[in-house]
Amino acid sequence: MNRQRDSIVPFLIFASLFAALPNVPVLGEDTTRMSPKHWSMIENHCLDCHDSATQEANIDLERLSLNVAEDVATAERWQKVMGALNSGEMPPEDAEPIPAQQKLEFLDVLSQRMVTARRKLSDTGGDIAMRRLNRREYANTIEDLLGVRPDTSTLPDDQATAGFDTDGASLFLSSNQIEQYLSLAQQSLRLTLKANPPKPAKTIRIEPEETYTPHYTASAERMRDTGKRARAFLAQTEKPASEFGLLDAYQAKKQKHQEWLPLMEDYLSRPETQTGITLIMTIKEGGYTKVKLPVFHPGAEGRYQIRVRAGNYPDADPRLHYLEFSQGVGTARTRLGWRKVNAPLDAPEIIEFTVDHRPGDKQQVWIHQRSHQDRGDKNLATQHMWQNGIGTPPGIWIDWVEVVGPFPSTQTDAMQSCRDAILLERPDSISEQNHAREIISRFAHRAFRGSPVSEDYQEQLLQHFVRARKNGETFLDALIQPLSIVLASPSFLYHVEKTEAASERLSAHELAVRLSYLLWSRPPDATLLDAANSGSLLNPIGLHEQTERMLGDSKSKNFVESFVHQWLQVERLDMFQFNGAEFPSFDNAVRENARQELFQTFRHLLDEDLSLGKFLKSDFVVINDLLADYYGIDGVNGHHFRAVSVPTDSLRGGLLGTAAVLAMGSDGQRSSPVERGAWVLRHLLNDPPPPAPPNVPQLSRLAGETYSARDLALAHQEEPQCASCHRKIDPIGFGLEHFDATGQWRDQELIGLGKRKYGKFQKHVAFEIDAHGKLPGGETFAGYHQLRDAIAQHEDDFARGFAESLIAYGLGRPFGFADEELADQICASAKRSQHTIRAFIHALVQSDTFQNR
Structure with a gap:
C-alpha cells in the first residue's frame, strides 16, 4: 500500500516538531493507543473485506491491537492503514466513503501515535545485524589482499531470504562451510605467493582457412559419401545395411538426403573461404562456425590483445554484423562482448578486443557471430534452409586473427604489489621465525580491517608455520597455512564492529569500513584510512568529501551494479529462456546489453547529478550501437554506452521503455500484464502488492481456449481470491501490452497455436490490443505514453x-x-x-x- 504523503497530511509537520522537543515525557501505552471510537471506524469501513475470515490481499485487521506500539509488526500494519487512507486507495470506489471529518480526526490521532511509536520501537527494531561478507564482498576483499579473484560459486548463497545480498539475516555461516573458505584461501595464497615470473609477449596469427576450410571440405565429403551409401542400400534388397556402413534401414532413410550438404557446398564455393572463414549457422558444426584461439594456460596470466581483420556481407541481417567474443573451456561459455563490423568484404577493417586471463585459470576464447541462449541458432538455420535450400546467409567474413600477449594487466600488477606487501623484506638482524611472525601479524591486522589481533592468536598462527618448516616445507609453503586460517576466521569473514564500546557511535575506522563496503563492496583504500586516522572522516564536511571521491572512483561500479541489479530485481532477466526461433532479434547480445542499459543509466544519472525522476521519463536513453539497432535509433556508433537524445514521442526514455524491464515482465513467450503491473507498483510507485494467496485458482474453465493477455487477467479478477489485488495490478500492465515479451512494439498480440516446428509455431491467432487502464490513485490512461506520463507524476x-x-x-x-x-x-x-x-x-x-x- 502507498506510504504516507507529506502533501496529504500537513499536520504531520507539527507532530514531527513535537517529537523533537526536549524533555519529552516517558512513553507509555496511553500515548500509543487508539481509542474504541477509532476502532469503530475500522469496523464500519474495513472489516467487511479485511477480517480474519476474508483477509482480502492477505490483510487481517480484526486481530489488530489498538496499541500501535505493541510490537514492530503491529506498528507496520497501522502504517499501512494510514498509507491506504491517506492515498484514497481505501475504502475502494464501490464502498461507502468515510465521512471527511471522521477520516481527518482518525488520521490526526493515528499520525501522532505513529510518531510516538517510532521513537518507542526504534531502539529494538532497527538493529544492524552482524553479518558475513557476501560473495561479492568476499571476492573483492580477497582481491584487495592478494591481487587474485577467487571463484565464489561454491560459497554459501547470499540470498536465502528475499531482499538484498547485504541482509545480515540471510548471511549465516555453518562450521562445515569454514572448510570451503579455507580451501579457497589456500588456492588464492598459492597463486599470489608462488606467482610465476611474467612471460614475454608474443604474437600468434591464426589463418582460419588453414584449419576450417579443410575441415568443412572433409565434412562435405562425408555427407556426400553417407548419402550415396544410404541411397545405394535403399535401391536394393539383397544386402544388409552393415555392408553399406549403416546401422539399419531407419538410419539409411534419415541419411538418404543430406539436407545440410548444400550449406557446406555453398560455404566452400565462396572465394573468401579460401582466404579466411565465413561465419554461418549450421546444426552440423556446433551451431555456428567460429575461430578458436589458442588455450590460455595457468601461468600465462595477463592481458591479451585480440585483433580481427573482418568485413561484412552487406545483404545479411544487420544483427549478424556483430562479432561475439566468448570464453571458457569445453561447452560452458561466458560472453565477453560484441563488436560491430562496419567495413565491406572488399575493404576489411581491424577490430580490436582485450581479454584478461586471470591467474590460475585455463580458458579459451572463441570468435563467432551473435548467439541465442537456447537452440535458436540451429532452429533459425533450419527455417532459412526451408526458404532458400541453403540456410542462414553469412554475416561476417574473417581474414585473420592475431593474439598478442601476455602484457601486464591491472590484476597481475595488483598481485605483484600484494605479494610485496605480504612478504616483507627480511632484515639480516632478525631470525626467520621472527620474520614470519611479523608477516603473519601485519597480514592479520590488514585482513581483520582494524579488529584487534590478540597475541595468543598470533602465536597459534606462528606455530603452524613452525611445524610446517620442521616438516620440510619451504618458507612460502609454510606461510600458506597460517595465512589461510586468517582468511577463514570470523574476524575476516564478518563485518565486525565493537559492540562492547561505551559509545554507540562508530569509530572513525569503523565508519571508513562501513562506507567503503557500501560504495565499493571492498575494504577502505589508503586515502580513506588516512581520513579516518586524522579524524576528518568524523567531520560532516570530511565525510562528504570522501563520499564524493569514492562515488567518482571506478570501484563504485560495485555499488552501481549490485544495488541496481537487486533494487530492480534484474535477476528476472535470467529466469526464462526466450525462444530464438520466435524472437530471433532477442539474443544473448541484447539480453546482456539490456542489463547494462539499466546500470549505465543509473551511472549517468549519478555522474551528471541528474534527478532520479529521469528513470520515470527522460528525453534521452543510455545505449550503445547494439541496443540502438534493437531500438531502431539511428546514428549511434561504437560499443561504449552514452546518452542519446530521443524525441518526446519515443517509445524509449525511462525504465518502462527498456528491453530489460519489459522482458522481465514476461515468461519468455508471452507478455504478462500481471508481472509488469506488479513490477511498476513495487518499484516505481512504491506500492507493492501483497504476495499471491495460497489458494489461487487455476482457471480450469479456460483450459483448451486461447485468450488474450488482457482477457486472461480479467478472468482472474472474477475470482474472489484474486480480485482485490488484480484490479489494482492488471490495469497498469495493460498499458504496456503493445510491447511483446522482448520489449518490441507490436500492433497485435500474436499467440502461437498447435505444435512447433523447429522451435516456431506455424499458426497464430491475433488479438487487437486494448492498452487503456488506470493507476491505483484513479488516474486513467489510454495507452503507453499516457501511462508513462502518469507514472512520471509520482516522482x-x-x-x-x-x-x-x-x-x-x-x-x-x-x-x-x-x-x-x-x-x-x-x-x-x-x-x-x-x-x-x-x-x-x-x-x-x-x-x-x-x-x-
Whole structure:
C-alpha cells in the first residue's frame, strides 16, 4: 500500500516538531493507543473485506491491537492503514466513503501515535545485524589482499531470504562451510605467493582457412559419401545395411538426403573461404562456425590483445554484423562482448578486443557471430534452409586473427604489489621465525580491517608455520597455512564492529569500513584510512568529501551494479529462456546489453547529478550501437554506452521503455500484464502488492481456449481470491501490452497455436490490443505514453521507494517500521537537491543511523 504523503497530511509537520522537543515525557501505552471510537471506524469501513475470515490481499485487521506500539509488526500494519487512507486507495470506489471529518480526526490521532511509536520501537527494531561478507564482498576483499579473484560459486548463497545480498539475516555461516573458505584461501595464497615470473609477449596469427576450410571440405565429403551409401542400400534388397556402413534401414532413410550438404557446398564455393572463414549457422558444426584461439594456460596470466581483420556481407541481417567474443573451456561459455563490423568484404577493417586471463585459470576464447541462449541458432538455420535450400546467409567474413600477449594487466600488477606487501623484506638482524611472525601479524591486522589481533592468536598462527618448516616445507609453503586460517576466521569473514564500546557511535575506522563496503563492496583504500586516522572522516564536511571521491572512483561500479541489479530485481532477466526461433532479434547480445542499459543509466544519472525522476521519463536513453539497432535509433556508433537524445514521442526514455524491464515482465513467450503491473507498483510507485494467496485458482474453465493477455487477467479478477489485488495490478500492465515479451512494439498480440516446428509455431491467432487502464490513485490512461506520463507524476513515491531500498542495502537489514523517520529525512534532504542520486546517498551516509552501531 502507498506510504504516507507529506502533501496529504500537513499536520504531520507539527507532530514531527513535537517529537523533537526536549524533555519529552516517558512513553507509555496511553500515548500509543487508539481509542474504541477509532476502532469503530475500522469496523464500519474495513472489516467487511479485511477480517480474519476474508483477509482480502492477505490483510487481517480484526486481530489488530489498538496499541500501535505493541510490537514492530503491529506498528507496520497501522502504517499501512494510514498509507491506504491517506492515498484514497481505501475504502475502494464501490464502498461507502468515510465521512471527511471522521477520516481527518482518525488520521490526526493515528499520525501522532505513529510518531510516538517510532521513537518507542526504534531502539529494538532497527538493529544492524552482524553479518558475513557476501560473495561479492568476499571476492573483492580477497582481491584487495592478494591481487587474485577467487571463484565464489561454491560459497554459501547470499540470498536465502528475499531482499538484498547485504541482509545480515540471510548471511549465516555453518562450521562445515569454514572448510570451503579455507580451501579457497589456500588456492588464492598459492597463486599470489608462488606467482610465476611474467612471460614475454608474443604474437600468434591464426589463418582460419588453414584449419576450417579443410575441415568443412572433409565434412562435405562425408555427407556426400553417407548419402550415396544410404541411397545405394535403399535401391536394393539383397544386402544388409552393415555392408553399406549403416546401422539399419531407419538410419539409411534419415541419411538418404543430406539436407545440410548444400550449406557446406555453398560455404566452400565462396572465394573468401579460401582466404579466411565465413561465419554461418549450421546444426552440423556446433551451431555456428567460429575461430578458436589458442588455450590460455595457468601461468600465462595477463592481458591479451585480440585483433580481427573482418568485413561484412552487406545483404545479411544487420544483427549478424556483430562479432561475439566468448570464453571458457569445453561447452560452458561466458560472453565477453560484441563488436560491430562496419567495413565491406572488399575493404576489411581491424577490430580490436582485450581479454584478461586471470591467474590460475585455463580458458579459451572463441570468435563467432551473435548467439541465442537456447537452440535458436540451429532452429533459425533450419527455417532459412526451408526458404532458400541453403540456410542462414553469412554475416561476417574473417581474414585473420592475431593474439598478442601476455602484457601486464591491472590484476597481475595488483598481485605483484600484494605479494610485496605480504612478504616483507627480511632484515639480516632478525631470525626467520621472527620474520614470519611479523608477516603473519601485519597480514592479520590488514585482513581483520582494524579488529584487534590478540597475541595468543598470533602465536597459534606462528606455530603452524613452525611445524610446517620442521616438516620440510619451504618458507612460502609454510606461510600458506597460517595465512589461510586468517582468511577463514570470523574476524575476516564478518563485518565486525565493537559492540562492547561505551559509545554507540562508530569509530572513525569503523565508519571508513562501513562506507567503503557500501560504495565499493571492498575494504577502505589508503586515502580513506588516512581520513579516518586524522579524524576528518568524523567531520560532516570530511565525510562528504570522501563520499564524493569514492562515488567518482571506478570501484563504485560495485555499488552501481549490485544495488541496481537487486533494487530492480534484474535477476528476472535470467529466469526464462526466450525462444530464438520466435524472437530471433532477442539474443544473448541484447539480453546482456539490456542489463547494462539499466546500470549505465543509473551511472549517468549519478555522474551528471541528474534527478532520479529521469528513470520515470527522460528525453534521452543510455545505449550503445547494439541496443540502438534493437531500438531502431539511428546514428549511434561504437560499443561504449552514452546518452542519446530521443524525441518526446519515443517509445524509449525511462525504465518502462527498456528491453530489460519489459522482458522481465514476461515468461519468455508471452507478455504478462500481471508481472509488469506488479513490477511498476513495487518499484516505481512504491506500492507493492501483497504476495499471491495460497489458494489461487487455476482457471480450469479456460483450459483448451486461447485468450488474450488482457482477457486472461480479467478472468482472474472474477475470482474472489484474486480480485482485490488484480484490479489494482492488471490495469497498469495493460498499458504496456503493445510491447511483446522482448520489449518490441507490436500492433497485435500474436499467440502461437498447435505444435512447433523447429522451435516456431506455424499458426497464430491475433488479438487487437486494448492498452487503456488506470493507476491505483484513479488516474486513467489510454495507452503507453499516457501511462508513462502518469507514472512520471509520482516522482515522490518513486523517491521514497528508492530511499527505502538504499537504507536496506546500506544498513544490511530489511527496511522496517523503525526506519520510517530516517526515510523521511533522506527524502526531504534529497528533494531539496532535486532528487539527485548523490543527494540520497549523502543523506544516508550523514545520518546518525549510518554512523551508529
